[in-house]
Amino acid sequence: MDKLFLGLSCTPGVGWSTIHKLLSHGMDQESMGWSQEQWKQHYPFLKDEQCNQLSKHVHIDFLEKLLLELKAKDIYLIPITDPRYPPMLKEIFDPPWLLFAKGSISLLSQPCLSFVGSRKTTKYGIAATVKLVTSLVQQDWCVVSGMALGIDAVSHRVALQEKGATIAVLGSGIDIPYPSQHKQLYEQITQNGLILSEYPPGVRAHPGFFPKRNRIISGISYGTVVIEANKRSGSLITAQLALEQGREVFAVPGSIFDQQSIGTNLLIQQHGAKLVLEHSDITQEFSHLDLNNDMQGNKKRLKIEEKVDDIEKRVLAQLAFEKKHVQELCEELELSFSELSSLLLRLEMKKLVQALPGSYYQSIGS
Numbered sequence: 197m198d199k200l201f202l203g204l205s206c207t208p209g210v211g212w213s214t215i216h217k218l219l220s221h222g223m224d225q226e227s228m229g230w231s232q233e234q235w236k237q238h239y240p241f242l243k244d245e246q247c248n249q250l251s252k253h254v255h256i257d258f259l260e261k262l263l264l265e266l267k268a269k270d271i272y273l274i275p276i277t278d279p280r281y282p283p284m285l286k287e288i289f290d291p292p293w294l295l296f297a298k299g300s301i302s303l304l305s306q307p308c309l310s311f312v313g314s315r316k317t318t319k320y321g322i323a324a325t326v327k328l329v330t331s332l333v334q335q336d337w338c339v340v341s342g343m344a345l346g347i348d349a350v351s352h353r354v355a356l357q358e359k360g361a362t363i364a365v366l367g368s369g370i371d372i373p374y375p376s377q378h379k380q381l382y383e384q385i386t387q388n389g390l391i392l393s394e395y396p397p398g399v400r401a402h403p404g405f406f407p408k409r410n411r412i413i414s415g416i417s418y419g420t421v422v423i424e425a426n427k428r429s430g431s432l433i434t435a436q437l438a439l440e441q442g443r444e445v446f447a448v449p450g451s452i453f454d455q456q457s458i459g460t461n462l463l464i465q466q467h468g469a470k471l472v473l474e475h476s477d478i479t480q481e482f483s484h485l486d487l488n489n490d491m492q493g494n495k496k497r498l499k500i501e502e503k504v505d506d507i508e509k510r511v512l513a514q515l516a517f518e519k520k521h522v523q524e525l526c527e528e529l530e531l532s533f534s535e536l537s538s539l540l541l542r543l544e545m546k547k548l549v550q551a552l553p554g555s556y557y558q559s560i561g562s
Contacts, residue, residue: 198518200225201275201294202262203254206396209246212290217241229255265397271370272297272516279560280304288415288441292394295412296370299390303338303361309478310340310413310438312431313347313423314456321424321456324448325350328421331475333360340365340417342409343378343385347423347431352381355389362389363416367409369399410434411441418482419444421472425459432459435469444481445469508548511539512559515549519558 200223204215221239227250230238235247242250252258266273274281274295282304285291297304309332313321329339329351338361341348348364355362364385368374370393373382385391392412395405410433414420420438422445425431435445447469450457463469472478514520514528526536540557543549550560 198273198275198278199256199259199263200228200254201277202273202396203228203250203259205294205394206258206262207246207249207253209243209249212293214242214246215293227254228259262396266296267513267516269371269397270298270513271397272301274301274304282416284417285412285415288411290411291415292412294394296393296396297390298370299386300361300388301390303363303390304416306336306338306361307482308338308340308363308417310417310420310434311347311351311423312341312410312413312420312425312434313460314425314429314431315344315346315348316456317346317350317424318454318456320450320454321347321448322350324423326354328423328448328472328475328478329354329360330358332478333358333362335475335479336361337479338363340413342367342406342413343374343381345375345378349378349381352385352389356384364389364391365409365412365416366391366393366395366401367405368401369393369395369397371397372400374401406430407433411437414438414441414443417443418485419446419478421446421448421478422460422463422469423448424450424456425463426455427458427462429459432463435463435467439467446472446478448472508539508543511536511543512548515557515559519552519556522555522557525557 204210218239230251232247232251235242235250274297276286276291276293280301281295311325311329325347333339333355339351339355340363341351343349343352343364343366352362352364362385366374370391373379382391394412414434414437420435420443422431422435438445445463447460447463449464449471450460452461464471470477470481510529511525514525522533522536526533529536540549544551548560549557551557
């Protein structure tokens with residue numbers, strides 16, 4: 197289903213609800229390569245332009261070209277059917293059918309907390325973010341944010357500086373840093389964290405994408421921490437989504453004279469957000485959960501990742517999208533059978549690939 201989800205996710209004019217309707221009507225791999233007329237015949241509820249676009253994008257020629265582009269850019273596909281897909285994200289009302297990922301996918305299995313706040317942050321907001329993020333990453337929490345200006349960027353940078361885990365969820369295509377001045381931050385996160393997007397390469401940021409992006413930020417997190425937000429801040433959208441998703445919401449209080457604290461103060465007063473003074477105000481809300489095993493398991497996976505050399509990464513890249521036969525891998529990697537067998541054995545021992553019947557291999561996540 198990977199290619200099918202990829203084609204659907206790349207089709208202009210086909211959104212979440214349309215994909216849901218198609219799947220509920222039994223759409224499967226047989227639709228690959230259909231003409232515009234065939235799409236209309238099988239699914240009369242589709243508009244003519246949707247059928248036209250589906251005939252172009254749910255097509256093997258388009259998809260093979262795109263898959264090559266994704267491989268060249270080290271971009272992974274994580275459809276909702278993939279075991280690596282964040283389990284908590286599946287619980288929300290409208291989970292993305294497909295995630296594009298660049299970086300360390302193992303972070304998706306680590307307990308996460310999201311940090312959101314004003315783009316025009318103050319010294320107080322920066323200091324509060326530094327204090328909380330530093331303490332939380334030291335306890336192996338993964339910090340999630342949207343790589344925007346202000347609190348988002350501070351959260352990511354502090355996590356990276358403290359050698360902690362961080363995930364950036366974009367409101368643009370997976371290969372397009374937004375805002376553009378965060379290109380260096382984007383590169384740092386791809387090397388030491390994880391970039392996520394539901395949008396394929398080449399898709400420019402659009403105002404309507406950011407509220408949708410926010411549901412992923414809150415959806416993969418146990419809780420959302422709001423630091424500085426005015427009355428109309430987009431951060432409050434993330435907080436509202438977190439509440440709707442049954443997640444915890446936390447807010448750092450601010451001065452009653454500061455416009456940048458009105459939103460956070462109202463979250464506490466009117467919406468029941470927990471007031472945060474220390475990191476323990478956050479972590480004690482999850483003391484009933486057995487997160488230690490998840491965190492320890494993630495540490496082991498990260499240690500394994502550090503031991504993967506360049507040639508092993510090439511093998512993993514070939515297996516990132518689908519299972520492959522040994523002979524096919526030999527040809528694509530230009531390796532002898534003995535050389536490849538040795539590499540696959542090493543990767544099996546590191547629990548990064550799995551042998552299947554018939555001399556096939558598949559990735560089991562990084």
